Amino acid sequence: MAWDDLPQPVRDVVEQHFGPVAGADEIVAGGNSDIACVLRLDSGRSVFLKGVAGVSRRMRWLRNEIACGQVAAGVAPRVLFHADIDAAEAGENWLLVAYEHVPGRPASLAPGSPDLPLIAATIERISAMPAPGMTALRERWAPTDWWTRLAPETVVGWDVEEMTRLAALVPDLVDGDRLLHTDLHGDQFIIGDTGSVHVIDWGFPGAGAPWVDTAFMILRLIEAGHRPETAESWARARSSFADIQDEGLTAFAVYVAGFWSHLAATGGSGSPHRARLARGYAAWRLRRTLVTVI
Incomplete structure (x- = not known):
């Protein structure tokens, strides 16, 4: 939805807060918001606006982003204002959030990218942050039977009983009390001209072990062209990764492969590509470690 397509009461709330809007540049990436754009204000200032219409999981995810504006202060873009607009005014319930505009480019995860040290330092910074008010990842990941829910053709060649174990x-x-993003990839890191780094899209935060986001990045590095052993070496160089052993990392890879495969098969927020990526990494981990006991 473009700025001009928003219900007038929604636009009024924004302009009451910031003054007249001179123009808006729509953001087409992502799909969890009904409006995502950079507003150019008459004052010369720019702000980033997100909004969701209708009470749904997407609205809950956007509320998570509001909370993380404080919990991840200095890394997440600063929340300037947020507002709930009820259906009586706008035809349906709306949640609007305006952030400081952090201009920059997405990070490159490709082998040899000069962005990799910046990404590493940013993840280390996040992993040291406390996570007050965030749902424990241990609770979110309490269901563990993903492999048993998959179609037979998806699990051909896999020992489902062992994967479930x-x-x-x-x-x-994954239990812990550090801040987790849980959905990091190159597009979530915004690198400014001066080398500043902000992390965006905090819809799925949690509290957990400090190594979790780095473990997720192994998958993203493989996706970007790194060999699994190179991606793991990059992760092992991080201090936040010190507490996870090979066997535990294999269990993590197996869990994520089952979870992402289930999301892809059921039309959730996952994709078949991401599910194949996770299963490929889990298979490599199993071959590498020949796990029998953890």
């Missing part, structure tokens, strides 16, 4: 170990492994 390994996945069941993960809630304890």
Whole structure:
């Protein structure tokens, strides 16, 4: 939805807060908001606006972003204002959030990218932050039977009983009290001209073990062209990754492969590409470690 397509009461709330809007540049990436744009204000200032219409999971995710504007202060873009507009005014319930505009470019995760040290430092910074008010990842990941829910053709060649056993170990492994983003990839890192880094899209935060976001980045590095062993070496160089052993990392990979495969198969927020990526990494981990006991 473009700025001019918004119900007039919604636009009025924004302009009451910021003054007249001279123009808006729509953001086409992402799909969890009904409006995402950079507003150019008459004052010469720019702000980033997100909005969701209708009470739904997407509205809950946007409320998470509001909370993380404080919890991840200095890393997440600063929240300038947020407002709930009820259906009596706008035809349906709206949640609007305006952030400071952080101009920059997405990070490159490609082998040899000069962005990789910046990404590493930013993840280390996040992993050291406390996570007050965030749902424990241990609770979110309490269901562990993803492999048993998959269609037979998806699990050909996999020992489903063993995968389920390994996945069941993960809630304890990810337990902790550090801030987690849980959905990091190159587009979530915005790198400014001066080398500043902001992390955006905090819809799925949690509290957990400090190594979790780095473990997710292994998958993203493989996706960007790194060999699995190179991606893991990058992760092992991070201090936040010190507490996870090979066997635990294999269990994590197995859990994520089952979870992402289930999301892709059921039309959730996952994709078939991401599910194949996770299963490929889990298979590589299993071959590498020949896990029998954790």
